[in-house]
Amino acid sequence: xxxxxxxxxxxxxxxxxxxxxxxxxGTSGARAHGxxxxxxxxxxxxxxxxxxxVLFSFNAGRSRSTWxxxxxxxxxxxxDGSVINDESIRNALTHTVLLAVIATAITVPLGVLFAxxxxxxxxxLPAGANFLALITFVIPEIALAIxxxxxVTYLATPFGLGTTAQIIGLVTFQLAYPIxxxxxxxxxxxxxxxxxxxxxxxxxxxxxxxxxxxMLFPAILVSAILVFADVLDNFVIVRYLSSDASTETxxxxxxxxxxxxxxxxxxxxxxxxxxxxxLVIVVGWLLYRSxxxxxxxxxxxxxxxxxL
Amino acid sequence: xxxxxxxxxxxxxxxxxxVWIALFFLxxxxxxxxxxxGTVDPIFRSPVPAWNPxxxxxxxxxxxxxxxxxxxxxxxxxxxxxxxxxxVAVVACMIIAFPVAYFTARYAGQHRALILALLxxxxxxxxxxxxxxxxxxxxxxxxxxxxxxxxxxxxLNVNWLSGNPFTVVMxxxxxxxxxxxxxxxxxxxxxxxxxxxxxxxxxxxxxxxxxxxxxxMSVPGIVAGTLxxxxxxxxxxxxxxxxSKSPSTSMIxxxxxxxxxxxxxxxxxxALLILVLLVLLAPMIWYTRSNVKSExxx
Numbered sequence: 001x002x003x004x005x006x007x008x009x010x011x012x013x014x015x016x017x018x019x020x021x022x023x024x025x026g027t028s029g030a031r032a033h034g035x036x037x038x039x040x041x042x043x044x045x046x047x048x049x050x051x052x053x054v055l056f057s058f059n060a061g062r063s064r065s066t067w068x069x070x071x072x073x074x075x076x077x078x079x080d081g082s083v084i085n086d087e088s089i090r091n092a093l094t095h096t097v098l099l100a101v102i103a104t105a106i107t108v109p110l111g112v113l114f115a116x117x118x119x120x121x122x123x124x125l126p127a128g129a130n131f132l133a134l135i136t137f138v139i140p141e142i143a144l145a146i147x148x149x150x151x152v153t154y155l156a157t158p159f160g161l162g163t164t165a166q167i168i169g170l171v172t173f174q175l176a177y178p179i180x181x182x183x184x185x186x187x188x189x190x191x192x193x194x195x196x197x198x199x200x201x202x203x204x205x206x207x208x209x210x211x212x213x214x215m216l217f218p219a220i221l222v223s224a225i226l227v228f229a230d231v232l233d234n235f236v237i238v239r240y241l242s243s244d245a246s247t248e249t250x251x252x253x254x255x256x257x258x259x260x261x262x263x264x265x266x267x268x269x270x271x272x273x274x275x276x277x278x279l280v281i282v283v284g285w286l287l288y289r290s291x292x293x294x295x296x297x298x299x300x301x302x303x304x305x306x307x308l
Numbered sequence: 309x310x311x312x313x314x315x316x317x318x319x320x321x322x323x324x325x326x327v328w329i330a331l332f333f334l335x336x337x338x339x340x341x342x343x344x345x346g347t348v349d350p351i352f353r354s355p356v357p358a359w360n361p362x363x364x365x366x367x368x369x370x371x372x373x374x375x376x377x378x379x380x381x382x383x384x385x386x387x388x389x390x391x392x393x394x395x396v397a398v399v400a401c402m403i404i405a406f407p408v409a410y411f412t413a414r415y416a417g418q419h420r421a422l423i424l425a426l427l428x429x430x431x432x433x434x435x436x437x438x439x440x441x442x443x444x445x446x447x448x449x450x451x452x453x454x455x456x457x458x459x460x461x462x463x464l465n466v467n468w469l470s471g472n473p474f475t476v477v478m479x480x481x482x483x484x485x486x487x488x489x490x491x492x493x494x495x496x497x498x499x500x501x502x503x504x505x506x507x508x509x510x511x512x513x514x515x516x517x518x519x520x521x522x523x524x525m526s527v528p529g530i531v532a533g534t535l536x537x538x539x540x541x542x543x544x545x546x547x548x549x550x551x552s553k554s555p556s557t558s559m560i561x562x563x564x565x566x567x568x569x570x571x572x573x574x575x576x577x578x579a580l581l582i583l584v585l586l587v588l589l590a591p592m593i594w595y596t597r598s599n600v601k602s603e604x605x606x
Contacts, residue, residue: 043423046429047430052441053440065449065451110325113325114325117319118322121318126319126326129326130600131600132329132333133329135593138592140588143340143584143585146581147333147337150336150578151336151339154357155335168332179325208317229431255436255546258436258440259443270434270436270440273434274433277432
């Protein structure tokens, strides 16, 4: 395995300074092995506990720490506790996915339009709005959640706590993702494209729709994936803005029962959400790749991950 | 030539987003102030928000202030504990993230895409699921105790999950380290290998190279990562709730969460929240401004 990033560079070095090269290759090789070991340990520490959760969702017994054989009972047939038979788990799963779908469907168009506007519209008002949007990105989530909770509780809002409030909170919290990602992409799209379209007779709106939006596709895709996956995992906002058991999500469910000796059905529920978000990412990656192929861009997993 | 429609098209496109942010970000923040600086109904113990800033009272802030620095300052330990936990967790995250990010940026070679994907993976795993993972592992009869007692041979029964500060800090590190890793990786990845070669050619030892080239150039990543994990940790209550559920490890977030759940204490929750926001205001604005600036520069 070579450790040098550029083979040509390494060859050049070797030709110029063979002895020194050998020394530095030796030490940097040892360093690379040390760093590789740290990285491997880190990845194990980071991922194995989650793998154990997934594994024990298939446990044949009630224990979440002693393996009693493989079974699908916590997904399917267990009469009172499985994902299919426990209404609260089923409800949490559907509500979580419902929130993710609706919140993504609102957040992404709203954020893309906002990013388009900010790209061309100069002045104090848009600059201030941009600043506020970025603040929602770094403000502790609990502040947004409590603000909306108080607003719904003490102001006569046309909606109460529950699904609507949860979606409003989620959209507000996620709005910065499409804004930041699309603005970064817009900066690389030169205004010439739009001008050319206008010269060819397109209206301003037509130029946006037929020239700019298609070029924004990867940014829109990546922000949609990010928002979707992030909403699936949200806890603070959905909890404070929930009304009753019918608006409970999977993360709230884990928070409620994780310490109270639950069955592996809880693991099964968490696993299902993990599968859903993995599927969304895989589908997104395939879409991204086919788009890049059509554009003739060279692409790979790391450019996708880098975009994420 | 820009006609009339093109002059108005951008403000029209931006309007929905701006209205949204005003309605659901600015108004809620204002309501927090009104509730905090309002009064409490003496009979029903329900908060009475003061909508007019001229009528704002500071009774509830004084209650919180008294609990922080007064003679019966039972709010102070959680506040100090939060600062301690956050500092320890941030430093630990740096120590963990640096070698991993450096390896991925510089030595990962053909495995780079895979390693990067694995580093990003925790983003797609629910935070609660990751905490659940540790609850499972750290149970009295869980895998961790099984391993440190060598399968029950050594009579050592560590109680991890109630009031153990070590577990809570470990949970914070585990939960937030991926958010430190990515900005750090981005910064380290920008260092050109030829710069390091140049340093080496000029006679720098490995340590000097680290101290005088790599570390200074990774500062933006370290700063971004620190803010990205420290800001949310200041409002975190669920890590302590999940892994400890004990007042002895409660943080500011837990104080806020408990006040929210107690009738008549909404104003105090608001006061605590405003206190946290005041402390975080400077770093938040600084971070946002530096982002805006880098946007303009690129």
